[in-house]
Amino acid sequence: MGTTPPEALLICEHCDTVYRRQPLAHGDVARCACCYAVLERHHGLSVNVMLALVLTAMIVFVQANMWPIVTLGLNGQLSGATLWGTIIVMWQQQAQVVAVLAAGTLFFFPLLKMSLLGWLLWFGRLGRRAPGFVPMMVTLHYLQPWTMSEVFVLGALVAIVKAHLYFDVMADPGIYAYAVLTLLITVFAGVDLRQLWELTPEDRA
Amino acid sequence: MSAFPRAAELGLIGCHVCGLVISADMPDPDDAADELACPRCGSALHRRKPYSYMRTWALLIAAFLLYIPANVLPIMRTASLNDIDDNTIISGVVELWVKGSPDLAIIVFTASIVVPMLKFLSLGTLLLSSQRGSGWARPQRAKLYRLVEFIGYWSMLDVFVVALLTALVRFGLLSLVEPLPGVIFFGLTVVLTMLASMSFDPRLIWDGRDSDD
Ligand SMILES: [Zn+2]
Ligand SMILES: [Zn+2]
Numbered sequence A: 001m002g003t004t005p006p007e008a009l010l011i012c013e014h015c016d017t018v019y020r021r022q023p024l025a026h027g028d029v030a031r032c033a034c035c036y037a038v039l040e041r042h043h044g045l046s047v048n049v050m051l052a053l054v055l056t057a058m059i060v061f062v063q064a065n066m067w068p069i070v071t072l073g074l075n076g077q078l079s080g081a082t083l084w085g086t087i088i089v090m091w092q093q094q095a096q097v098v099a100v101l102a103a104g105t106l107f108f109f110p111l112l113k114m115s116l117l118g119w120l121l122w123f124g125r126l127g128r129r130a131p132g133f134v135p136m137m138v139t140l141h142y143l144q145p146w147t148m149s150e151v152f153v154l155g156a157l158v159a160i161v162k163a164h165l166y167f168d169v170m171a172d173p174g175i176y177a178y179a180v181l182t183l184l185i186t187v188f189a190g191v192d193l194r195q196l197w198e199l200t201p202e203d204r205a
Numbered sequence B: 001m002s003a004f005p006r007a008a009e010l011g012l013i014g015c016h017v018c019g020l021v022i023s024a025d026m027p028d029p030d031d032a033a034d035e036l037a038c039p040r041c042g043s044a045l046h047r048r049k050p051y052s053y054m055r056t057w058a059l060l061i062a063a064f065l066l067y068i069p070a071n072v073l074p075i076m077r078t079a080s081l082n083d084i085d086d087n088t089i090i091s092g093v094v095e096l097w098v099k100g101s102p103d104l105a106i107i108v109f110t111a112s113i114v115v116p117m118l119k120f121l122s123l124g125t126l127l128l129s130s131q132r133g134s135g136w137a138r139p140q141r142a143k144l145y146r147l148v149e150f151i152g153y154w155s156m157l158d159v160f161v162v163a164l165l166t167a168l169v170r171f172g173l174l175s176l177v178e179p180l181p182g183v184i185f186f187g188l189t190v191v192l193t194m195l196a197s198m199s200f201d202p203r204l205i206w207d208g209r210d211s212d213d
Helices: A047-066 A083-092 A096-125 A133-146 A149-164 A173-189 A195-199 B052-072 B089-098 B102-131 B138-168 B181-199 B202-206
Strands: A009-011 A018-020 A029-031 A038-041 A070-074 A077-081 A168-171 B012-014 B021-023 B076-080 B083-087 B175-179
Touching: A009 B012, A009 B021, A047 A083, A047 A096, A047 A173, A070 A149, A070 B138, A077 A083, A077 B138, A083 A096, A083 B138, A096 A133, A096 A149, A096 A195, A096 B138, A096 B181, A133 B138, A149 A168, A149 A173, A149 B089, A149 B102, A149 B138, B052 B089, B052 B102, B052 B181, B076 B138, B083 B089, B089 B102, B089 B138, B102 B138, B102 B181, B102 B202, B138 B175, B138 B181, B138 B202
Parallel strands: none
Antiparallel strands: A009 A018, A029 A038, A070 A077, A070 A168, B012 B021, B076 B083, B076 B175
16 A cells, blocks of 8 residues: 555545545446445536536526516515525524524525636636635535425425415415426535646646 | 454554555654644644544533533423413424324434434543443444444534524514523534544544454
């Protein structure tokens, strides 16, 4: 082992077992033999496809945020809600903690994540490291667990069913945009962003 | 050395952030005066997440303390002309069940009750067994940790439901929904349990292996 350069090695994050990196074929998943955690995943998405997915996600995200999600009717009166309408109402109703959580996990973090990815992939496509590559990659790592759009979609479903007991409920375009966004998030879930470190060569100053 | 070579035994460290493998010849870089930094991403390098046991215990206990008011206090008030009704998490689940959506009732029950309880029990078990250096069911415990990490954020479901209903049901005197303090405690519980599972280092499950291999 002493002669193997560290770059050719891989450490399982879940149990500290050391492996020699094996080239993965299309669609392969390398699992740790000790704890069965996923070590590396080779997904079939090229940089161009990933960039296209991120840009699509951004467009859908804008729509999901602008359009109302659901509208309720009671005796001819209508009441609709958008994501930001929801956040503002929570703030006004003495639930600022919830407003901040929702604004972060449903708006700012997903938006930041998509923008950073778009920026990094745009340059990655040209075989270059984007300006600010390192701090952006670190930020992406910490952002990873804090985006919750898919939970919100399920929450909207539950809210619709609950409201349906007392009101007329109309699903608005926003909910469909959210559904598409969830689909894109699922497609992207299998992508290991760490591969971006190897995709583009380091500029030695 | 056991069948699986471990990074700590070989003098290697993997960066938590970018995954780069670095050979560090220091006996224990966590004790070094200057923190070792990853040459690729600049993050501090540690063999194990620092103060993993202490942080995880503290966050887990804090989360549990907040989980009590989250369940006892009502999370949402529904008011109409002749009736004011305060809902707790459980009464919301019961309402969904009784009014004809048992499948959604099960989803909400899972996200709001089962997942947080599973997190408390699992992380508690992982902490205790790892601190004792136990060799019991290591692969299963490793799997349990990954499950807890994966499902944790779905608990935010009920918080979003309350927020959406509050924004939607705005019919003045006729019908109104307001959030109540329980939902704030619940949101904070979810955040704290997520932080707790992040600060636990799953490698601790496998440490102290030589004693019982
Ligand atoms: Zn492993
Ligand atoms: Zn690094």
